Amino acid sequence: MEIPYTVTARADTGLWNAKIGIWLFLASEVMLFGGLFSGYVFLRLGAASTPDYDWPTELLNVPMGFVNTLILIGSSVTVILSWSALKLREYNKFKIWMSITLLCAVAFLGIKTVEYTEKFTGYGIFLNDGAEIKGKYATEQEGFVTIVPKYPEKAEAAGFTPAPATLAVHEGSYVIPVENVVRWSNFQPSYNTFYSIYFTLTGLHALHVIGGVVVLGYFLFFGGPMWRTNPEHLANRVEVGGLFWHFVDLVWIFLFPILYLM
Amino acid sequence: MAHSAEEIRSHVRFYIGVFVGLIILTILTVWIDQFHIGAEDSDVGNTIVGLAIATLKAGLVAAFFMHLTSEKPMIFRFLFATVAFVIAMFILMLLAHFDPIVPVFVQ
Amino acid sequence: MLNKLFGLAENASDHGLMIDHMLEVVHWFMLALFVGWTAFFILTLVKFRRSKNPKANYTGTKSKFSTHAEVGVVIVEAILLLGLALPLWTQRVNAFPTADQNPVNIRVVGQQFLFSIHYPGADNTFGRTSPEFVTDQNRVGLDPSDEAAQDDIVALNSFHVPTGRPTVMQLSSKDVIHNFAVYTMRVAQDMIPGSEIPMWFTPVRTGEWEVICGQLCGNGHYSMKAVMTVEGPAEFDAWLANQRPLVESL
Amino acid sequence: MASSTTPAPSTDSHQEHAHDEHHEHELGFWQKYIFSTDHKVIGIQYGLTALGFLLVGFGLMILMRWQLAYPGEAIPFIGNLLKNVLGDQMIGANNEMTPDLYNSFGAMHGTIMVFLGVVPLAFGAFGNYVVPLQIGAPDMAFPKLNMASYWSYLVGGVILLMSFFVPGGAAKSGWTSYSPLASFADTALQNPGIEYHMIFNGQTMWLLGMVFLISSSLLGSVNFITTIIQLRAPGLTWMRLPFFCWAQLVTAFLLLLAFPPLEVAAIMQLMDRLAGTSFFLPTGLIVNGAQVAISGGGSPLLYQHLFWFLGHPEVYVLILPAVGIVAEVITNNTRKPLWGYKSMVFATIILGFLSFVVWAHHMYLTGMGTKVSAFFQTTTVIISIPSVILITSLIISLWGGSIRFNTQMLFATAFLPMFGIGGLTGLPLAFSAIDLYLHDTYYVIAHFHYVVAPGTIFGLFAGIYYWYPKMSGRKMSERLGKMHFWPSLVFMNGIFLPMFIHGMAGFHRRWYDGGASYELAQNLLWLNKVMTISAFCLAIAQIPFIINLFISWKLGRKATDNPWDATTMEWATPTPPPHGNFLKPVTVYRGPYEYSVPGETRDFSPQWEPDSK
Numbered sequence A: 001m002e003i004p005y006t007v008t009a010r011a012d013t014g015l016w017n018a019k020i021g022i023w024l025f026l027a028s029e030v031m032l033f034g035g036l037f038s039g040y041v042f043l044r045l046g047a048a049s050t051p052d053y054d055w056p057t058e059l060l061n062v063p064m065g066f067v068n069t070l071i072l073i074g075s076s077v078t079v080i081l082s083w084s085a086l087k088l089r090e091y092n093k094f095k096i097w098m099s100i101t102l103l104c105a106v107a108f109l110g111i112k113t114v115e116y117t118e119k120f121t122g123y124g125i126f127l128n129d130g131a132e133i134k135g136k137y138a139t140e141q142e143g144f145v146t147i148v149p150k151y152p153e154k155a156e157a158a159g160f161t162p163a164p165a166t167l168a169v170h171e172g173s174y175v176i177p178v179e180n181v182v183r184w185s186n187f188q189p190s191y192n193t194f195y196s197i198y199f200t201l202t203g204l205h206a207l208h209v210i211g212g213v214v215v216l217g218y219f220l221f222f223g224g225p226m227w228r229t230n231p232e233h234l235a236n237r238v239e240v241g242g243l244f245w246h247f248v249d250l251v252w253i254f255l256f257p258i259l260y261l262m
Numbered sequence B: 001m002a003h004s005a006e007e008i009r010s011h012v013r014f015y016i017g018v019f020v021g022l023i024i025l026t027i028l029t030v031w032i033d034q035f036h037i038g039a040e041d042s043d044v045g046n047t048i049v050g051l052a053i054a055t056l057k058a059g060l061v062a063a064f065f066m067h068l069t070s071e072k073p074m075i076f077r078f079l080f081a082t083v084a085f086v087i088a089m090f091i092l093m094l095l096a097h098f099d100p101i102v103p104v105f106v107q
Numbered sequence C: 001m002l003n004k005l006f007g008l009a010e011n012a013s014d015h016g017l018m019i020d021h022m023l024e025v026v027h028w029f030m031l032a033l034f035v036g037w038t039a040f041f042i043l044t045l046v047k048f049r050r051s052k053n054p055k056a057n058y059t060g061t062k063s064k065f066s067t068h069a070e071v072g073v074v075i076v077e078a079i080l081l082l083g084l085a086l087p088l089w090t091q092r093v094n095a096f097p098t099a100d101q102n103p104v105n106i107r108v109v110g111q112q113f114l115f116s117i118h119y120p121g122a123d124n125t126f127g128r129t130s131p132e133f134v135t136d137q138n139r140v141g142l143d144p145s146d147e148a149a150q151d152d153i154v155a156l157n158s159f160h161v162p163t164g165r166p167t168v169m170q171l172s173s174k175d176v177i178h179n180f181a182v183y184t185m186r187v188a189q190d191m192i193p194g195s196e197i198p199m200w201f202t203p204v205r206t207g208e209w210e211v212i213c214g215q216l217c218g219n220g221h222y223s224m225k226a227v228m229t230v231e232g233p234a235e236f237d238a239w240l241a242n243q244r245p246l247v248e249s250l
Numbered sequence D: 001m002a003s004s005t006t007p008a009p010s011t012d013s014h015q016e017h018a019h020d021e022h023h024e025h026e027l028g029f030w031q032k033y034i035f036s037t038d039h040k041v042i043g044i045q046y047g048l049t050a051l052g053f054l055l056v057g058f059g060l061m062i063l064m065r066w067q068l069a070y071p072g073e074a075i076p077f078i079g080n081l082l083k084n085v086l087g088d089q090m091i092g093a094n095n096e097m098t099p100d101l102y103n104s105f106g107a108m109h110g111t112i113m114v115f116l117g118v119v120p121l122a123f124g125a126f127g128n129y130v131v132p133l134q135i136g137a138p139d140m141a142f143p144k145l146n147m148a149s150y151w152s153y154l155v156g157g158v159i160l161l162m163s164f165f166v167p168g169g170a171a172k173s174g175w176t177s178y179s180p181l182a183s184f185a186d187t188a189l190q191n192p193g194i195e196y197h198m199i200f201n202g203q204t205m206w207l208l209g210m211v212f213l214i215s216s217s218l219l220g221s222v223n224f225i226t227t228i229i230q231l232r233a234p235g236l237t238w239m240r241l242p243f244f245c246w247a248q249l250v251t252a253f254l255l256l257l258a259f260p261p262l263e264v265a266a267i268m269q270l271m272d273r274l275a276g277t278s279f280f281l282p283t284g285l286i287v288n289g290a291q292v293a294i295s296g297g298g299s300p301l302l303y304q305h306l307f308w309f310l311g312h313p314e315v316y317v318l319i320l321p322a323v324g325i326v327a328e329v330i331t332n333n334t335r336k337p338l339w340g341y342k343s344m345v346f347a348t349i350i351l352g353f354l355s356f357v358v359w360a361h362h363m364y365l366t367g368m369g370t371k372v373s374a375f376f377q378t379t380t381v382i383i384s385i386p387s388v389i390l391i392t393s394l395i396i397s398l399w400g401g402s403i404r405f406n407t408q409m410l411f412a413t414a415f416l417p418m419f420g421i422g423g424l425t426g427l428p429l430a431f432s433a434i435d436l437y438l439h440d441t442y443y444v445i446a447h448f449h450y451v452v453a454p455g456t457i458f459g460l461f462a463g464i465y466y467w468y469p470k471m472s473g474r475k476m477s478e479r480l481g482k483m484h485f486w487p488s489l490v491f492m493n494g495i496f497l498p499m500f501i502h503g504m505a506g507f508h509r510r511w512y513d514g515g516a517s518y519e520l521a522q523n524l525l526w527l528n529k530v531m532t533i534s535a536f537c538l539a540i541a542q543i544p545f546i547i548n549l550f551i552s553w554k555l556g557r558k559a560t561d562n563p564w565d566a567t568t569m570e571w572a573t574p575t576p577p578p579h580g581n582f583l584k585p586v587t588v589y590r591g592p593y594e595y596s597v598p599g600e601t602r603d604f605s606p607q608w609e610p611d612s613k
């Protein structure tokens, strides 16, 4: 006997297997991101209750996040168009729309990479007196920490001096003695709680995007045989993959304002 | 899922409409973020507005792109439970956060 | 009585009696349920074994007994919850002693695998503490330059409290989660780094009582304990007066 | 696709038929037994692996019990061997167990028993083998996912086992892995004397292993739910579904929705360990006398919330399948219907729902105010009601039966009072004011072991004896079975009953020396020996079982297709069932437990047989 309802719907539930499967999977994903989201709120409330803790949303690149939002929403539309094309049995249109979807996904990941690089070349320095100086290209040499500060006035107020020629690797460098520094690093996950949650959330989301690319790419490049034998099955699979893709979009719709704006 | 070709074509037009709506809402979120809403020293106002718009957008995606408007009751049953549990997790964790034993030292 | 049978540790605090009482009541309830069910259970097994009852009865019992029993369980549980448990917890965490009860205030800081007990000293005000001051001599991180810190006393793993006066503690930790448990006082509370959790009790009997770390905290967890000496108020005052302020030894 | 063999008519008109996958071609050994997608093979793989892990978990505990009864004394017989295998950081000069080893065995005992032993056996093995048969399906809905689920489980398990042999040994922060302890455990920060590997250290491997186990459970639960919803044979309406399937369905939902938050916790803890973040680490930590170089700002309580959000549903994952098995066995051996089938189904569903909102009863001592604690006390008390309904219905089901005491029935009946003791002693823990006293004492250990060991484990034993003939075609020996049951019953109680007394006296759990250095413990230390000896005897009592399990596969008495005269559909297949399970499509005509129907000649009316009249 073969497994029934892989393609056709069961009469009393009106659903085929993979449809239930994907929704169940998405339910667990909702719990996953729900847990992360609860964690985010928990940590942020904790941060808010300490007097000088900052939540440096403003350091994220809003235009890039904005463009990425549009890209993901757009790809959500194209994936549904590719499914419609399959339903209409227009295989070439399916290929076109699906290719655009994948291109969107790659563009999204590309922009994300640029953003990550920006974070990894940005630096922050925590000083003994509690001040925090942000900028680019920090190094430590000869007992001094050098940085190209974002706001030089702020840096000078905090005791930085313009770097002598020997230490000025980059234009506009400022220096401060190591003794005055508690810690300094680039904007990596361990920089502070905001970056921890930022990298965790966006990193997990990016993994989902990559997963989506693999699945949808498989349909695009290896869907041919199935299209010839059982196009409805292929359409169902694309619908399932599409549901996952919409969910990835949906998560981003929340991540964007939470991380970039609020 | 016996959609006729004509139905699907009209759906497609509708998806495009939703797409446009989503773009407008995205622009709205970014635009509105310049203004400070609510009390002077708290960002609760902005947060609520931002989340409201995000929820609306997510609702559009779920309802139309993910076909929830025409989905079968079985799916709703467990999505309902899921959403209930997420909300419970969220609210109860916050409740626990906001209801500690109040430290009181009688000096 | 059941408590005795089960070997419950003796109680030496004011509110402990209420906890013991509740423990006793709950166990009577459980015992009653267990005995009732077991009796029925064994009777059934004997009565309906195959050799005695070769033909099973399709319908089984029609009696509403189980519904009554379940409703009974609900009612008793509701009484236990509303009548005993909730008020008791409220009394524990909301009804902290007021100034006119003249409480003894102490801070307890846990670390792997020690308890440091911080008394505010004569001014009854705790000096400022901060992690950067922590050393092996200054385990609570007392700021030596702080006015209020000058008379603060810090005891290690062994400390005194008086009878008759409530002791209010604020618990915290420097590294991992510990738990400050004095089973004879019927109190226990986690010591969580980054937060201060208050707890109180009023000793009614003198003696030397063990303080246990009740939360896994590393390989020395089993040996993390302190001795709490409960003595009369006069002896306590004398003991306290004898302690040298921490700053003197820094 | 082949609608000729599909029970329900296909609704899709423009449906092309694929003709390529029709013929059963002979599969090679690897595909048939190792990388199989057949739910029965996967079920047996799950079962054997899980039994192996149970044995490992038990073995760890035997060594720990030795330490508890004879603290600091050399481990007899295998002390030297262990020293060679685990290194002298773990085994002391005198061949005794070190505190680190004790903690690590404790953590791994809990982890292995819960995540690698009981859940895979109850859910993975029985669920996989029995559920598709009981609902009349040819296989699981997603056979490949099913295989992935097993392999993910195995990888997770192997990672956890390997972690015993890395420098510093396996995870040692309890099965709960509370941060900050677990964030620093197995790092040079906590223990400068040992050279830890960045990834291959106990706690990190624990977390990685958990990620695999969680993925396995998620895949499994998606598969189970879809299967039960979609692949029920025609006529098998929801209220005709065997109770075991209901139990598995609710269990699957618990796994599906409760595990992701644990995954979040695991990911965050991994980030804390590997990327230096501070999700669970507050500002100002001082470990080993030095300030920890982290940003701080995290919350240790966040970890506990995420962990226990899984943790409590997880305990019902441990118990529900066992309740399901017991229900099957009891009806079969009392030869009468399940009393209160409907209320049991609803009780199970309600239990499932409520189990998501009681988690903080494990956190009463974390500084909870009145409102939260009142909420969680109330929900915890309420959740005991459906449990009472389940147990009561099962006991009343016995009434009026014609009880056949074969081995599986003995285990199933013993389950009831054992679960009763475990469940009842959950009540005092539910009230925060007295949990204040009992928290983290051996009372808690006794409470949950009564539920999971003489409870769940007995239920699982019942299931093994009951379904063994279907899997192997032969029955297990009754004599060996009874030699297994009676000593197990006695010694289980010998281990766990004294723990209540210890708990009341204030013995705390996770004590390396079993209380030897505590004044409160002096009068009761002898009970440790009682428990330890009982544990040894319990181990010996498992020997007949192991012999029985293997010997009967070849030598047991041959079983017919329906050896227990049962009514549910797994017995409609040939024994053992072929690939695809049923020889011809089955249809269901009645409820699951139609035993001793008045007016019938036989005392059972199988679900798959049409009315004779």
Ligand code: HEA
Binding pocket: C033, C034, C035, C037, C038, C041, D176, D315, D316, D318, D319, D361, D362, D380, D381, D383, D384, D385, D387, D388, D391, D392, D395, D416, D417, D418, D419, D420, D421, D422, D423, D424, D426, D427, D429, D430, D431, D435, D438, D439, D440, D444, D447, D448, D451, D452, D456
């Ligand atoms: C399968 C596992 C399982 C089950 C079913 C339960 C069931 C229950 N548990 Fe338990 N529990 C655990 C496993 C389980 N628990 C574990 C593993 C821990 C410790 C984790 C750790 O810290 O490591 C724990 C810890 C634990 C705590 C925390 C204690 C502490 O750390 O301080 C609490 C507190 O409320 C609690 C409560 C309950 C309650 C109220 C139930 C209720 O659901 C019980 C309801 C059942 C009944 C009320 C029985 C009814 C029966 C009868 C009335 C009939 C009697 C029958 C006969 C005599 C034949 N449990």
Ligand code: HEA
Binding pocket: D048, D051, D052, D054, D055, D058, D061, D065, D106, D107, D109, D110, D111, D113, D114, D118, D173, D174, D175, D176, D318, D445, D449, D452, D453, D454, D457, D495, D508, D509, D510, D511, D512, D535, D542, D545, D546, D549
């Ligand atoms: C499902 C869960 C489960 C099960 C079944 C058990 C079973 C047992 N447990 Fe365990 N235990 C835990 C979960 C479990 N435990 C947890 C979560 C903890 C807390 C850990 C922590 O502190 O973090 C704990 C802690 C714990 C402690 C406390 C340690 C401490 O705090 O210091 C003790 C002490 O005695 C103990 C003892 C036992 C014993 C004697 C058994 C016995 O009942 C074992 C019986 C086992 C069997 C009967 C196995 C049968 C299997 C076979 C015979 C296999 C056959 C094999 C083949 C055919 C291949 N356990």
Ligand code: CUA
Binding pocket: C110, C111, C112, C113, C177, C178, C179, C213, C214, C215, C216, C217, C218, C220, C221, C222, C224
């Ligand atoms: Cu400190 Cu255990």
Ligand SMILES: [Cu+2]
Binding pocket: D311, D312, D315, D358, D359, D361, D362
């Ligand atoms: Cu629980």
